[in-house]
Amino acid sequence: MGAITDKTKCIGCGRCMDVCPGNLIRKNTEGKAYLKNEEDCWSCASCIKECPVGAIFLRLPAEFGGVRADMHAKTDNNITEWEIDRADGKKIVFITDTNEANKY
Numbered sequence: 001m002g003a004i005t006d007k008t009k010c011i012g013c014g015r016c017m018d019v020c021p022g023n024l025i026r027k028n029t030e031g032k033a034y035l036k037n038e039e040d041c042w043s044c045a046s047c048i049k050e051c052p053v054g055a056i057f058l059r060l061p062a063e064f065g066g067v068r069a070d071m072h073a074k075t076d077n078n079i080t081e082w083e084i085d086r087a088d089g090k091k092i093v094f095i096t097d098t099n100e101a102n103k104y
């Protein structure tokens with residue numbers, strides 16, 4: 001399962017549309033983002049890193065996150081804080097730094 005938009009949070013900025021490598025995201029008549037073809041999303045996470053209000057997230061495969069685990073991201077310059085919210089109420093948080101991406 002790939003990216004999911006939350007239309008109650010979306011402010012219609014279009015940043016997710018600009019970064020999607022598959023050009024999969026559109027706006028509906030209310031200016032809210034949605035995925036044109038959900039089955040084409042390959043979960044690259046570019047859109048969720050770019051969204052300024054957390055209105056788009058990835059539902060992880062059950063093998064990875066358990067039942068209904070949703071991954072959100074907050075990015076500030078090169079730092080991204082990833083949060084996985086699980087259906088059982090547990091949260092997993094980890095940080096990535098793009099400056100470190102090619103370090104190893």
Ligand code: SF4
Nearest residue numbers: 020041043044045047
């Ligand atoms: S996860 Fe990647 S491929 Fe899927 S909608 Fe977002 S940017 Fe596009």
Ligand code: SF4
Nearest residue numbers: 010011013014016051
């Ligand atoms: S980046 Fe977020 S707020 Fe902006 S259009 Fe996409 S989902 Fe909506």
